[in-house]
Amino acid sequence: MNFNTPTTTVLYSIEETIKAYRKISQHNITQIVPDITVDQALILLILESNDKTQTEIANLVFKDYASMTRIVKLMINKDYLIKTTDSLDKRKAKLEITKKGKEIIKKLKPVIQKNRETALNTVSDEELEQLYKTLKKITKNCNS
Numbered sequence: 001m002n003f004n005t006p007t008t009t010v011l012y013s014i015e016e017t018i019k020a021y022r023k024i025s026q027h028n029i030t031q032i033v034p035d036i037t038v039d040q041a042l043i044l045l046i047l048e049s050n051d052k053t054q055t056e057i058a059n060l061v062f063k064d065y066a067s068m069t070r071i072v073k074l075m076i077n078k079d080y081l082i083k084t085t086d087s088l089d090k091r092k093a094k095l096e097i098t099k100k101g102k103e104i105i106k107k108l109k110p111v112i113q114k115n116r117e118t119a120l121n122t123v124s125d126e127e128l129e130q131l132y133k134t135l136k137k138i139t140k141n142c143n144s
Contacts, residue, residue: 014135025115032107039063040075041112044105047081047097054095080104 006012025038033041042061046052052060058068072095075081080101086092097105120128 011138021115021119024118025112028111028115029108032111033104035078036080036104036108037071039071040080041104041108043071043075044080044097044101044108045112047095048102048105054093057095075101 079098082096084094
């Protein structure tokens, strides 16, 4: 491969892939739930299966704390989440999915599955496994 310009590098291709996937995901999600973003959907899905703090969720969705706070406020205003103070440690807040939020998750799961199937349509299991290993290596190199 020829990597002579910034736009012909593997790292550029990774960013391009992420943006393309987020674009198709947002388009398809909006068809089902018009007022939710990819990030908000991801937060709901993480909270559904994990008991995580707001900071832990922010790290999982690659958001800084201020951005995460804004997203959570929007989700509370849309009645997707409620935020309660931990009874044992008043400094901690717990995020819980509301009934409306749970209904949204049910609507979104088939869309998310479709998005993944579309994105990975012509990629074999072997290619996915190799890609996963390669991306983990790159991440490790950057975090060393």
